Amino acid sequence: MLELFLEFLRFGALSIGGGFALLSEIKRILVVERAWLPAHVFVDGWSLGQFVPGPNMLCMAFYGFQIHGIFGAMLAWLGMFAPGIISSIAAAKAWQQIKDALWAKTFRATLLPIGFGFGAGGVYTLAKVSLSSLLAVVLVLVLAALLQSKRFNPMTVVFLGGLIGIITHFWL
């Protein structure tokens, strides 16, 4: 159990900029080096993780469960998420101290367009995976227009998208 926790803690501490970048390394450790999971279970866990709402790294709880039941799931989650939780809170504390310094104002102004560029990169990556047909492209434009009109909020649009997906799944 301790080994399981420490291994996931290492994943959590090494995955700077998100867990996705480390995914092939995580697979190598769990499937090959430790041989805790068969490869098809690793792949299935990733797909099931995409099905649930919230962070996509929740698939780590699935892997922990397959290795060591419910406690395995909790330890795997804690290991993966704890480094981020601690550093996010520490960064917020440090921010309160420095945010009004002159250099910090320049730093803040610089972060805005760079963050926008990263955000655009995230949308591009999502779109490349999801927009596999003409109907999908049309659906994105329609849903975006509904959101922009402010008649719908993101929560309604997610479920509307899911509903349309169920009805039209043969063509998407």
Next chain:
Amino acid sequence: MNISTLEIFKAFLLIGATSFGGGGSAHVQYHLVERLKWLSLEEYLECYSMVQTLPGPTFSNLCTHSAARLKGWRGGIAAVLGVNLPGFLMILTLAALYSSLTIQPSWLVGFLKGVAIAAVAISIIALARVAPAAMRAKFSWLLAAAAFIANAILHINILLVLIVLVPIGMTLEWRNHA
């Protein structure tokens, strides 16, 4: 603004229960900036950039970091628990049923494709709404384009991108005000 830890937990529980299909940060932007008005667009975008440099899942870190700015470590813990709880319970249920899950019904495949498409639409609109706050100087578009290309096209490590772009951006920003 006096926000209780319970209110933070409830807000992030709602985000955790409804952010299907990826693009979770757009949900954080909608709830914290538009619906609850706890953060300005600029503050949200600062949080978003900041968490790219931290270890661990970025969406979860965005929730923890923005809530910790609002209400210290208690807020951060409340947010990360709230945003993870619904999905954690669902994935545990799926993990327990896993051995008996052999077929994927086609309506479920359709649902997953549909929510992933909705996530793209939500993210595009979220991005369009932060654009005016992010792009205030002439050189802003250059920095944004460089970050986009380095990150999404060339797949360069995000820390390296920041180490190069932040000093350039700060120099341009400095001269702009001097």
